[in-house]
């Protein structure tokens with residue numbers, strides 16, 4: 001039977017192109033950001049998120065990540081500015097992380113891998129709905145925030161990680177309300193931006209990436225909580241949900257712009 005895609009030897013990133021040909025495209029993500037190749041673009045404006053905490057709905061474990069889902073039926077929580085034209089609607093946030101603190105992020109910055117990477121996924125309502133947006137080059141915008149392990153963890157991450165106990169296994173979902181994800185943003189608004197793809201199948205090349213330069217800190221036990229999630233269902237053999245990151249993809253001549261010098 002067609003094995004559903006995942007991150008294991010038999011269904012991992014090297015196999016994805018068999019069912020999802022886009023995976024071999026020339027605008028794939030993630031990529032390594034090399035500061036020497038980045039262009040400071042003075043025309044890039046600051047980005048702005050105006051999120052309604054009431055839009056948060058649920059948190060779930062889908063066996064591949066931990067995801068918080070928001071109401072995106074109208075312009076309730078939106079991202080504007082930066083490289084974007086118009087307001088993009090926040091649909092969900094999720095994370096990618098490693099089995100140890102020295103790796104786990106998808107994008108790599110000058111050789112540095114972070115322990116995890118948070119993705120806030122937004123779509124362009126001019127394309128009608130999310131399914132339509134992912135067929136357009138300007139359909140989706142993802143803000144990426146790097147997580148590093150440190151001693152002064154952000155209390156805001158606590159809220160997501162406290163919910164982990166209720167969604168330990170695949171398919172588990174819990175209410176997750178009154179949450180404004182902009183509290184997860186670091187102080188600096190500096191970012192890199194480039195055009196790329198979903199880092200998971202179907203790997204459509206519809207994403208304007210906005211990667212924040214300043215990482216946020218999480219504590220060692222917060223990372224341990226994330227790693228305590230299981231990719232299996234409740235009554236299946238335990239299998240830790242870790243290393244749900246895609247390896248680096250070829251840059252293929254793409255230009256990465258920076259909002260800062």
Ligand SMILES: NS(=O)(=O)c1ccc(C(=O)N2CCN(Cc3ccccc3)C2)cc1
Nearest residue numbers: 119121130131134142197198199200201202
């Ligand atoms: N890691 S990432 O930020 O690049 C990212 C990866 C996947 C997704 C995501 O939600 N989907 C990709 C397509 N998929 C299937 C789908 C669902 C509804 C309609 C149509 C298609 C959903 C969003 C962001």
Ligand SMILES: [Zn+2]
Nearest residue numbers: 094096119199
């Ligand atoms: Zn992601």
